[in-house]
Amino acid sequence: MTVTIPLLSLRNVSRSFGTFKAVTDVSEDFGPEELNCIIGPNGAGKSTLLNMICGTLAVSSGSIHFGDESIGGMSGDKIARLGIARKFQVPSVFPSLSVVENFHVSASNALSANELDEILSTVNLSVDRDTTASELPHGKKQWLEIGMALSMQPKVLLLDEPTAGLSVDETRATSEFLRTLRGKVTVVVIEHDMAFVRDLKAHTMVLHHGKVIASGSFEDIENNDLVRDVYLGRR
Numbered sequence: 001m002t003v004t005i006p007l008l009s010l011r012n013v014s015r016s017f018g019t020f021k022a023v024t025d026v027s028e029d030f031g032p033e034e035l036n037c038i039i040g041p042n043g044a045g046k047s048t049l050l051n052m053i054c055g056t057l058a059v060s061s062g063s064i065h066f067g068d069e070s071i072g073g074m075s076g077d078k079i080a081r082l083g084i085a086r087k088f089q090v091p092s093v094f095p096s097l098s099v100v101e102n103f104h105v106s107a108s109n110a111l112s113a114n115e116l117d118e119i120l121s122t123v124n125l126s127v128d129r130d131t132t133a134s135e136l137p138h139g140k141k142q143w144l145e146i147g148m149a150l151s152m153q154p155k156v157l158l159l160d161e162p163t164a165g166l167s168v169d170e171t172r173a174t175s176e177f178l179r180t181l182r183g184k185v186t187v188v189v190i191e192h193d194m195a196f197v198r199d200l201k202a203h204t205m206v207l208h209h210g211k212v213i214a215s216g217s218f219e220d221i222e223n224n225d226l227v228r229d230v231y232l233g234r235r
């Protein structure tokens, strides 16, 4: 029997703001090179959880392990250097640089021509390689930023609403290319768009009022009565 050791492991992770508990006792494992999704209504604690994983916010209690390293209290820079890359909801790119230059600037180690081509092709930007970032439409800026995070050659890629502001076709293309990352990098995506989450076929965790109310395949989640109640607004 093969035992998969989780790459990222959260145990009883909590975060309070004053007396308000934004995240309470979250325990979850993210396996190596798996696709994972975190969903939940507005204010459920999704971004707070991601912020704790990448070191933007300290945990109030509980532990976060990356491999066998405890990263719960580490600075964001140190966590990034260990191999956890984060893309925020609003694209932040170098507007006057070309797509390829943006990738080179983001790379932690020099990218070979093959690595560069692979990233360009993954995020559908091969034909735009020499386009100045400021001239890209919003959707391609989102992809550029995912490419910039991939240029760091991370072990974990954290994405906060990568489909924000994208068209239906762009959203579908995004889930298609994220699926190709399975087997290459551990991906954790926060999303609101249920069609996208269904398409992604990822391990899905549902947060509600800061607590995990369900975790499993998207089919399990979709058929879970409590999750349906939460999304239909009955709780």
Ligand SMILES: Nc1ncnc2c1ncn2[C@@H]1O[C@H](COP(=O)(O)OP(=O)(O)OP(=O)(O)O)[C@@H](O)[C@H]1O
Binding pocket: 017, 022, 040, 041, 042, 043, 044, 045, 046, 047, 048, 049
């Ligand atoms: N710095 C902060 N100070 C005080 N309260 C905060 C802070 N950051 C988040 N919160 C509160 O914590 C709760 C969880 O917020 P969070 O942004 O993590 O939710 P979310 O699930 O990502 O929501 P959304 O889907 O709307 O982005 C919210 O009630 C929010 O107002």
